[in-house]
Amino acid sequence: MQLNVGKVGGNAGKTVPEYGYPYRQSTVSAALVYLVGYTSNLVLILTVEWLVVFVYWKAPRGSRCVRGLLYKSSFFFYSLVASSLPFMFGGIMSMSITDVGKFTVGRLRPHFISVCQPNWNYVNCSSGYVINDVCTGDPTTIRDGRLSFPSGHSSLAFYVSTFMVLYLHKRASPVIRPARLIIPIINLIALILALFTALSRISDNKHHPTDVLAGSLIGIGSACYANYLLPQFRQLDKLDSTSVETETDNEED
Template sequence: MKTESLLSCSRKDTVYTTINSCVIALVGLVILLINRLWEPFERGFFCDDDSIKYPHHDSTIPSPVLYGVGFSLNIVSFILIEAVFLRNCKNSRTNKNQEQNVLQTYFCVVFNVLLPFLYGAAVVQLVTDIAKYSVGRLRPHFLAVCQPDLTKFNCTDGYITADICTGDNALIKHARFILTISGVIPDPGHASFSMYSMLFLVFYYQARLTWKNLLLLRPLLQLIVFCLAFYTGLSRIYDYKHHWSDVLAGNIIGVIVSLITVFTLTDLFKRRKSSDEQQTDNNVKLESIRVNKPVTKL
């Protein structure tokens, strides 16, 4: 890989980083406004709907754990892997002026991966919230937390839309597919966020862990992070938090946003392609030198 392409970090890049950070903050503001101002759709139910009669359980993977693992695992990977990669490039340099900008270059390279990741995470949250607030599908444990007042409705009426719940309002709102943390921060879609964050990491490992001597390290790490996302989705089903189709939809959202983010907003695979092309050019030049080198007479 050309060292110059990695070390193109200037004051202009700092301005771009600031602008991109503002864009991420803007998407976050939209999410908060949706949470505050959008009146969610309240869906009714039928008495014979067995899909909403399951018991209520605590989440196997709480939201803080989801956020903590999803963000920290990615950020730590970016910091460590880019440090190793930059160190290898540093060892190949002889320009002292470039060595003075190593720290600036390091932060620039990390932010070039981190900012697209954060933007994609915000997009996943936004799309998930729009789906939740628009559809308002009742969770499998709805009746368990609703505790309906049997005197306020008659099952012979068919579709029931009246306010007949007597349970805790926060749990009822949760069971209507809407939940906030401390009344302010939107609760993440476990399936969509976990699939997005872990799949982003799978692609990142694919692009950056190219050490030939550690052939099985990359697929092992990719398998681990994918299983984390897969298990998170399954936990939402056996905890009776979501229907299986909701988890599937969340996974699809996570996959689509991850693909778009990695291949349109980052240069991970462009870097690798440039590195391969440079190596090919070097091999061609070396072979040309060998072929054209005159034979020395003894």
């Protein structure tokens, strides 16, 4: 372990540990972010795809009663799977990139000394660094205290919120006209919650600002990839454009 000891906050003549902030419980737990983020998106996908297929979209000509219902049901299943898979893949990608950063770069958390509980009798700060392992705290907590960069909470929060914003813009806005009044409100709430989660990691002394920034960018980038680059979405757009043409032809007749 290398522990840098320097001046914090520009306090002249007062030298304090750079990672000596007090340990605090998380304002937003990881379980809560996973539960709310993934559940809300999956419910949203289910709702939007059902509205698109069973309310907005019309089956091709000649499809009546049971046959038309089966046709719509099969298309609903396809659109549901094709929308859910990119979301799940993007979440895995965001978590994987975050974990690679944590276990390769790591970085000490701002509250590291609080969980390390060093034996100060073995600390020699004459060179400015503590190289030997002097921690006496819980090994699991100490290990987690070395995984500050990037922020997993931030990457997850911004992934689920950004995916929701882009998904609604891509799937709901063009086809469900009444939803256009609701979508901006949902998007604003999602982004505010993501920002609150990310900033709470700094106020809780869990991460440095650059950890949060890096995690947020990972989440946003993963969401953009899931929405714009995966072929399932392009196939859905092609099918939906065909359905729009079919509806237009029916109205003209």
